[in-house]
Amino acid sequence: MRVLIDGDGSPVKDTAIETALQYQMKIVVVTSIDHYSLKEYPEAVSFVYVDKGNDAADYKIIALIKAGDILITQDYGLASLALPKDVTVLHQLGKEYTAETIGQLLEQRYFSAKIRKSGGRTKGPKPFTKEDREQFRLKLIEVIEREAQKEM
Numbered sequence: 804m805r806v807l808i809d810g811d812g813s814p815v816k817d818t819a820i821e822t823a824l825q826y827q828m829k830i831v832v833v834t835s836i837d838h839y840s841l842k843e844y845p846e847a848v849s850f851v852y853v854d855k856g857n858d859a860a861d862y863k864i865i866a867l868i869k870a871g872d873i874l875i876t877q878d879y880g881l882a883s884l885a886l887p888k889d890v891t892v893l894h895q896l897g898k899e900y901t902a903e904t905i906g907q908l909l910e911q912r913y914f915s916a917k918i919r920k921s922g923g924r925t926k927g928p929k930p931f932t933k934e935d936r937e938q939f940r941l942k943l944i945e946v947i948e949r950e951a952q953k954e955m
Contacts (some may be wrong), residue, residue, distance in 0.1 A: 810832040877894055
């Protein structure tokens with residue numbers, strides 16, 4: 804079991820890394836070369852850099868992910884592609900994507916895009932808070948412990 808992070812713009816990347824390391828897990832951060840960093844990370848953390856471009860990180864994540872992994876992303880489309888691979892997918896707000904909820908989320912995204920395309924306005928996301936970060940951290944712990952129980 805590994806944690807894969809859709810690293811482009813993820814406000815919980817460091818929280819996810821710190822939490823997963825407490826459980827001696829391997830972490831893979833997939834991100835655009837635009838986000839290249841010289842920051843040093845522990846050996847259990849690896850970075851996979853992809854070219855610029857729409858969905859390049861998503862395609863790489865789908866190629867890398869395996870059953871039992873945990874994926875962290877705010878991208879509904881990526882979540883919908885990962886769920887059939889028997890992975891757990893978490894949003895940065897600590898919500899777990901499921902086969903039951905992903906259809907509604909994709910539909911919501913589609914209708915919001917239609918409104919914007921026709922000149923309308925939709926609400927953007929609320930600012931990310933310390934409470935959001937803590938809710939995410941607690942959910943990640945819950946998922947790691949739940950998935951570890953399945954492996955036993």
